[in-house]
Amino acid sequence: MIRLLLADDQALVRGALSALLGLEPDFEVVAEVASGTDVVPAVLEHRPDVALLDVEMPGLDGISAAAEVRRVAPATRVLIVTTFGRPGFLRRAMQSGADGFVVKDTPAAQLADAVRRVHQGLRVVDPALAMDSLTIGDSPLTERETDVLRAATDGAAVAVIAGRVHLSPGTVRNHLSSAIGKTGAANRSEAVRIATSHGWL
Amino acid sequence: MIRLLLADDQALVRGALSALLGLEPDFEVVAEVASGTDVVPAVLEHRPDVALLDVEMPGLDGISAAAEVRRVAPATRVLIVTTFGRPGFLRRAMQSGADGFVVKDTPAAQLADAVRRVHQGLRVVDPALAMDSLTIGDSPLTERETDVLRAATDGAAVAVIAGRVHLSPGTVRNHLSSAIGKTGAANRSEAVRIATSHGWL
DNA sequence: TGTCGACCATGACAGTTGTCATCGGATCGG
DNA sequence: CCGATCCGATGACAACTGTCATGGTCGACA
Numbered sequence: 001m002i003r004l005l006l007a008d009d010q011a012l013v014r015g016a017l018s019a020l021l022g023l024e025p026d027f028e029v030v031a032e033v034a035s036g037t038d039v040v041p042a043v044l045e046h047r048p049d050v051a052l053l054d055v056e057m058p059g060l061d062g063i064s065a066a067a068e069v070r071r072v073a074p075a076t077r078v079l080i081v082t083t084f085g086r087p088g089f090l091r092r093a094m095q096s097g098a099d100g101f102v103v104k105d106t107p108a109a110q111l112a113d114a115v116r117r118v119h120q121g122l123r124v125v126d127p128a129l130a131m132d133s134l135t136i137g138d139s140p141l142t143e144r145e146t147d148v149l150r151a152a153t154d155g156a157a158v159a160v161i162a163g164r165v166h167l168s169p170g171t172v173r174n175h176l177s178s179a180i181g182k183t184g185a186a187n188r189s190e191a192v193r194i195a196t197s198h199g200w201l
Numbered sequence: 202m203i204r205l206l207l208a209d210d211q212a213l214v215r216g217a218l219s220a221l222l223g224l225e226p227d228f229e230v231v232a233e234v235a236s237g238t239d240v241v242p243a244v245l246e247h248r249p250d251v252a253l254l255d256v257e258m259p260g261l262d263g264i265s266a267a268a269e270v271r272r273v274a275p276a277t278r279v280l281i282v283t284t285f286g287r288p289g290f291l292r293r294a295m296q297s298g299a300d301g302f303v304v305k306d307t308p309a310a311q312l313a314d315a316v317r318r319v320h321q322g323l324r325v326v327d328p329a330l331a332m333d334s335l336t337i338g339d340s341p342l343t344e345r346e347t348d349v350l351r352a353a354t355d356g357a358a359v360a361v362i363a364g365r366v367h368l369s370p371g372t373v374r375n376h377l378s379s380a381i382g383k384t385g386a387a388n389r390s391e392a393v394r395i396a397t398s399h400g401w402l
Numbered sequence: 403t404g405t406c407g408a409c410c411a412t413g414a415c416a417g418t419t420g421t422c423a424t425c426g427g428a429t430c431g432g
Numbered sequence: 433c434c435g436a437t438c439c440g441a442t443g444a445c446a447a448c449t450g451t452c453a454t455g456g457t458c459g460a461c462a
Contacts, residue, residue, distance in 0.1 A: 009306075010284065010305040010306055011305070011306055011307060011308045011309060012218075012282070012303075012304075012305040012306070012307055012308070012309050012312060013214055013217065013305055014309070015221060015308065015309020015310070015312075016214065016217035016218045016220065016221040016309060017213075017217045018221075018309070019217065019220040019221035019223075019224055019309070020216060020217040020219075020220035020221070022220075023220055081213070083211065102213075103213075104211040104212070104213040104214055105210075105211055105212055105213070106212060106213055107212045107213070107216065108212060108213050108215070108216020108217060108219070108220070109216070111213060111216075142437090142438060142439085143438085143439095144438080144439065144440090154390070154391065154394060155388050155389070155390025155391045155393070155394060156388070156391075157387065157388065157418075157419095158418075158419070159418095167439095167440070167441090168440070168441055168442080170440085170441060170442060170443085171439080171440050171441055171442095173419070173420070173421085174420095174421090174422095174439095174440085174441085175439095175440095176419085176420080177419090177420055177421060177422090180420075180421095181421095186358065187356050187357070187358065187420090188356070188419080188420085189355070189356025189390050190355065190356045190357075192356070193355060193356060343407090343408060343409085344408085344409095345408080345409065345410090346408095358448075358449095359448075359449075360448095368409095368410070368411090369410070369411055369412080371410085371411060371412060371413080372409080372410050372411055372412095374449070374450070374451085375409095375410085375411085375450095375451090375452095376409090376410095377449085377450080378449090378450055378451060378452090381450075381451095382451095388450095389449080389450085
């Protein structure tokens with residue numbers, strides 16, 4: 001019997017996944033949580049064999065939660081299940097100690113297989129996504145450039161961003177200019193778009 | 202027996218919902234499709250009692266698909282199931298002839314009830330979302346302002362937008378300025394953000 | 403018929419943004 | 433120790449953006 005924990009902020013999806021996996025005779029869903037911060041307590045209480053974590057969650061995101069699970073309960077395997085197949089997500093997930101990475105585009109029939117493989121100690125990764133991760137590579141942005149670009153995601157003006165990251169407006173413009181250059185964008189918002197789609201933010 | 206059609210571009214979610222609803226003794230999932238353009242043919246072939254449509258789909262979006270279903274198969278009830286509870290989505294969905302509107306945050310246990318109510322001819326709407334829809338109101342943007350703002354979502358420069366909508370750069374700037382004023386934004390990207398979150402694009 | 407609003411366009415203006423050169427300090431590896 | 437890199441900052445310049453005034457066309461409506 002493989003004991004499962006599900007973490008997804010959308011209750012409907014969480015319940016539906018529970019129903020789907022509950023159909024398998026060798027699976028048992030022992031816990032369901034809606035936020036990243038609830039993952040570790042639930043893991044400690046129920047000691048699941050495999051934790052299925054969504055990346056997009058309030059509080060702690062799935063990747064950070066994976067690292068925490070790895071730390072407090074090494075016996076629990078972690079399978080990341082996410083909407084967006086961003087190369088940077090895959091990279092960070094694997095570095096955080098996740099055992100598998102599945103996008104929500106994959107056929108439902110393959111999820112159970114992925115869970116079983118992860119449970120057996122194998123790594124599960126979408127081959128196409130792994131290729132993307134290799135071709136796109138790691139983020140070229142420095143730490144501060146990333147900070148500034150993240151503070152610019154909502155289209156705020158330079159002065160506002162400067163206040164958020166506690167920097168001079170001129171410095172902010174320099175970092176933005178550098179980020180625009182590195183992403184190959186023509187524009188601040190385009191740079192944000194590119195960096196986000198690569199999972200660099 | 203209530204015959205169901207499921208439309209969602211994410212295979213995993215689609216399959217999971219199918220499993221969830223398949224647990225109900227009075228439900229039968231007769232068709233699953235992954236794109237909006239596949240909805241009408243599937244409805245004509247399988248004649249479901251209720252169609253569950255996601256809004257975010259490639260090809261035709263769920264709301265437009267709802268209108269098509271209404272046209273070609275009035276006996277089929279339409280329940281919109283979406284990730285984002287944008288007030289504008291709800292408004293447009295109801296105007297397109299949808300019978301219900303459910304966000305993916307709602308508990309899984311309530312979905313079956315929603316389906317049954319819609320099947321009985323009742324309307325199903327999240328009360329909180331209905332309130333938002335009333336307080337936020339309809340889009341204040343004119344048709345052309347909407348076009349221009351939609352062409353500006355990716356952060357393109359005025360010249361590029363002008364090319365896309367076949368207008369003079371000056372005119373584009375005027376429409377943008379007007380849209381910025383109406384949305385109460387300080388900024389083009391903020392205007393895009395606000396309009397999107399309200400479902401005006 | 404006159405009025406109104408949406409639409410397209412131009413020109414002018416101030417403010418913002420992106421780029422570049424340049425400086426100083428900190429840190430790290432060879 | 434030296435070079436490389438990141439960090440923060442400033443000033444200057446060109447380009448872009450947001451706003452406003454103005455003017456014209458068109459269709460809806462009283």
